[in-house]
Amino acid sequence: MNQTENVLLGVSGGIAAYKACAITSKLVQRGYDVKVIMTEGATEFVSPLTFQALSRNPVYTDAFDEKNPEKIAHIDLADWADVTILAPATAHLLGRIANGLADDMLTTTLLATTSPVYIAPAMNVHMYDHPAVKANLQTLDSYGYHFIEPGDGYLACGYVGKGRLEEPERIIDVVEEHKTKRQYQPLSGKRVLVTAGPTIESIDAVRYFTNHSSGKMGYAIAESARDLGASVTLVSGPVTLEKPHGITVKDVTTAEEMYNTVLNDYDEQDIVVKAAAVADYKPVEQVENKMKKQSGPLSIEMKRTRDILQALGERKTKQYLVGFAAETDEPLVYGRDKMARKHLDAIVVNDISRDEQGFKTDTNAVDVLTAQERHETIPLQSKEAVAKQLWSILLEEM
Known part of the structure; x- marks a missing residue:
């Protein structure tokens, strides 16, 4: 990892704020430049001076305290950050950022930053399980924020359960692992449908x-393409899956x-993967009542119905076209035939007669x-x- 990366650490008002001191110290030891923003509640647990000494940078607590008159502090910090970590993230902070509030230095900066944001929640086990907190976490996930799940153990309130802030070393490791994945983006600049x-x-x-069809395989392929850097369009039939951020x-x-x-959308795409299970037939007449x-x-x-894959193969110019074949008899024979007839560059053959693969399962072969x-x-x-291995094969072929 780039050892000059800028890390913005947001600390909110929970007893786990003391662990943020260790996070700051360990980040600095690994060669990162760290700046800390504290909520008002966080300053009740740890002094800003502690973070200043550990980070060797000014600590930000007040949105109206402009340390440099030539810059607007929360915009400057938002632009400066390569990655943002919220640790601990209290239930109160989650609620504010999920609803787009900007009422202090930390939340104002979060609205302005375009850096990846990693949230490490810490709270009482029952608070973490509350429907409002769950809803806020789902909202933040839809915004594209990343989560570092709290651990199970003894909590400051005396309860034992899930809600304890993950250990500093693990928080840093998760961020570094994600950074490594983000750096490997061979589909960057490519448009994938x-x-x-x-x-x-x-x-x-x-x-x-x-x-x-549940759509799970197609969604996994789309998300894997996104993680590899592609600009992804997902054309989805009716499914019960959450929309991927x-x-x-x-x-x-x-x-x-x-x-x-x-x-x-076909002409502007570089790669098309048709994983949908499209109806081959439809009623001649559709009755209104x-x-x-x-x-x-x-x-x-x-x-x-009109054959989507056939039409794509006939109109193909620069696109790399991948089809799917869900078969029960002689899958490889029918797969090769389909690839040739429809002018495909590759085909993914799925023997749906076998257990634990194919429709409505979480696994596949x-x-x-x-x-x-x-x-x-x-x-x-x-x-x-499967989706990750599929992209590895397709990338080698392309």
């Missing part, structure tokens, strides 16, 4: 045709909507075939791990 989830084709006002998500319902959305039950059998005439006749098998593991 991923499709995920099922599509829904209505029969009437109540009923529809769909499939078992740092990714442009475009929600669609039908195969036709997905077709139009993907084709509209609910169809009534009949005494005899019901027949519904179906027609083909796939075979990756490329137009350059490469064949790689990714064994059963989490879909997130």
